[in-house]
Amino acid sequence: MMSFRIRGLPAQEFTNLFAMTDVDLAERGAMRVVADGTGHPCRISLTDAAPGQPVVLLNYVHHATKSPYRASFAIYVREGEQTYDAVDSVPQQLRQRLLSLRAYDSAGMLRVADVVAGSEVEPVIQRLLQARAVVYVHVHFAKPGCYAALIEPA
Numbered sequence: 001m002m003s004f005r006i007r008g009l010p011a012q013e014f015t016n017l018f019a020m021t022d023v024d025l026a027e028r029g030a031m032r033v034v035a036d037g038t039g040h041p042c043r044i045s046l047t048d049a050a051p052g053q054p055v056v057l058l059n060y061v062h063h064a065t066k067s068p069y070r071a072s073f074a075i076y077v078r079e080g081e082q083t084y085d086a087v088d089s090v091p092q093q094l095r096q097r098l099l100s101l102r103a104y105d106s107a108g109m110l111r112v113a114d115v116v117a118g119s120e121v122e123p124v125i126q127r128l129l130q131a132r133a134v135v136y137v138h139v140h141f142a143k144p145g146c147y148a149a150l151i152e153p154a
Contacts, residue, residue, distance in 0.1 A: 003154035004125050006091065006139075008046045008084035009060070009077070017056045018079040030058035033076070041141070045081035046091040046149055053078065062147035063138060065108025073146045087154040094118045094149065098142040101151075103128040106135050115142050129153055 017030065025031055033040065033056070035049035042049060049055050055076040063071040084091055095118040102113045112131045116124045128137050129151070137151040 002126055002129055003088050004129060005087050005152050005154040006046070006084065006089070006094075007150045007152070008081075009043045009062075009075075011044045011081055011083050014044065014056070014077045017058065017077070025056065025058075028058065030056055033057050040076045041093050041148065042078040042081055043075045043148065044077050044083055046084040046093045047078075047081075048093055049076065049078055060147070063104075063108065065104075067108035069104065069108055069110050071147070075146060084149070090118070090121055091149075094121065094139060097148075099148070100140040100142040100145070101125070101128055101137050102140065103131055103134040103137045105133040125151055 022032055032054055035051055035053045035055055037051035040049040040055050042055065055078050057074060057076055059072050060075045061072040063069055097118050099118050099121060100115050101124055103111050105111050111134050112128055114124050128134060139148040139151060140146060141148050
């Protein structure tokens with residue numbers, strides 16, 4: 001069985017956002033939002049914000065490749081979070097959602113994809129990482145389609 005590593009986004013990429021005014025954020029196409037308990041998943045810590053917690057909603061280029069699969073989408077980040085980075089461990093945030101897994105090669109080209117309940121994701125991770133030429137997998141929340149996390153061989 002192949003070990004895998006799941007990582008959230010690097011916290012340091014977003015530190016400056018939390019000191020910005022609402023006007024500065026708006027100029028960047030971002031905004032401050034207060035979580036209401038309906039799902040404000042932080043892409044740094046891979047945890048959901050509790051009701052009443054502030055988060056920043058912004059567009060993020062999560063697949064910065066020079067292939068036709070370059071992609072960005074809206075994400076939430078929360079101040080003061082540590083980047084999730086664990087081997088062979090799936091965070092609760094992913095376990096409780098329907099996931100779309102997209103496996104890419106070293107040129108950023110999509111090789112294979114699947115949809116799976118987060119509670120049953122490990123076998124799909126294994127299968128995708130073992131597919132020909134696959135070097136990494138992006139996890140997306142299947143219903144809204146937004147980027148969630150990166151999976152690589154450990």
